[in-house]
Amino acid sequence: MQAFVVRDHAGGRSATWEEVADPSPAPGGVVVQVRAAALAWSDVLQMEGGYVGAVPDPPFVCGHEFAGEVVAAGEQAQHRPGDRVFGFLAGPGAFAEYVAAPSGLVRRTPDALSDLDAAAFTTSFLTADAALVAVGGLTAGRSVLVHAAAGGVGRSAVQLAHVLDAGLVLATAGSPARRAAAEAAGATASAGYDDFADLVRERTGGRGVDVVLESVGGDVFDRSARLLAPFGRLVTIGASSGTPPQRLKLPLLWQRSISVCGVHIGRLLAEQPELLEPSWNRLLCLLAAGRITPGVGLVVTPAGIRHGIEALRSRIVDGRVVIDFTVGTAS
Ligand SMILES: NC(=O)c1ccc[n+]([C@@H]2O[C@H](COP(=O)([O-])OP(=O)(O)OC[C@H]3O[C@@H](n4cnc5c(N)ncnc54)[C@H](OP(=O)(O)O)[C@@H]3O)[C@@H](O)[C@H]2O)c1
Incomplete structure (x- = not known):
């Protein structure tokens, strides 16, 4: 073959x-x-x-x-x-x-x-669901920041956060056209990688977001951790920039009562697929109802x-x- x-x-x-x-x-x-x-x-x-x-x-x-x-x-x-x-x-x-x-x-x-x-x-939606819901703890009314929201996982995460009635769905993408695509998928508002902190502070009244889905890495990761509300969770899934996160100082976690978590969908599918059953069930229902594409x-x-x-x-x-x-x- x-x-x-x-x-x-x-x-x-x-x-x-x-x-x-x-x-x-x-x-x-x-x-x-x-x-x-x-x-x-x-x-x-x-x-x-x-x-x-x-x-x-x-x-x-x-x-x-x-x-x-x-x-x-x-x-x-x-x-x-x-x-x-x-x-x-x-x-x-x-x-x-x-x-x-x-x-x-x-x-x-x-x-x-x-x-x-x-x-x-599979990767886009299962990763988005596991990261936002199972690991990130996203529920109706909570706020979320989704990075790279015009890509596969990001766009799926925006759709999911929207249909799960997140209170605020903020997004980043690399160009105005891609930010428009993220908003068309359900983001409340969007910004570039240089100015997303201003958007988060403005839209949350300085409180920060409850969940961040981070896939870009490098400085985007480091700046995002500082934008979490108390008890907020940053879920890291990759580093599309090719640069791993480098500068996070761990005392920030207890000083601000925040968590940084990671998820790898391939590992979960291969080693603990039962943890993904709630995600599969939710996603296949939403797909059948035409609420996600x-x-x-x-x-x-x-x-x-x-x-x-x-x-x-x-x-x-x-x-x-x-x-x-x-x-x-x-x-
Ligand atoms: N942990 C897991 O289980 C898991 C599962 C799937 C994917 N991932 C990771 O999640 C990330 C996104 O995956 P995906 O499937 O959504 O990918 P994708 O559809 O190919 O999209 C990649 C996204 O990365 C953004 N990006 C930011 N910086 C970039 C750069 N320097 N070069 C190229 N693109 C850049 C692009 O958006 P802009 O141009 O708008 O910035 C694009 O939307 C990847 O890092 C991947 O490894 C992890």
């Missing part, structure tokens, strides 16, 4: 479509013929070597999120050949014609959901994956970039 493989060369990393061995199902697992896979900025950072976090040594197949049809099932798998499913891999491996996954990491695709939308759903911003072919990468690099896509495998791979 064809897969998008990352390799190290003397001049750095590169990824290309290559022929690799077909996978077979593990006991309790399935093999899925991929019809769509979502490309995230974190995939690009993993391909190019700037990801803040654990990545396997090359060569490895890129990508985490996919949707398609089960073509083989191991003993005691929860799905059968012919089932439409979508899912998320704990490690990279989804940009391939066939993906082997444990049954617990895939779900039946709702009939009304296209494969393109299904591929874009996956938000595919750009569809590319496997041969056009570079176009998707460049679109993410130039930060022009509102929502998710999805690779349509039904048009064939790059071979």
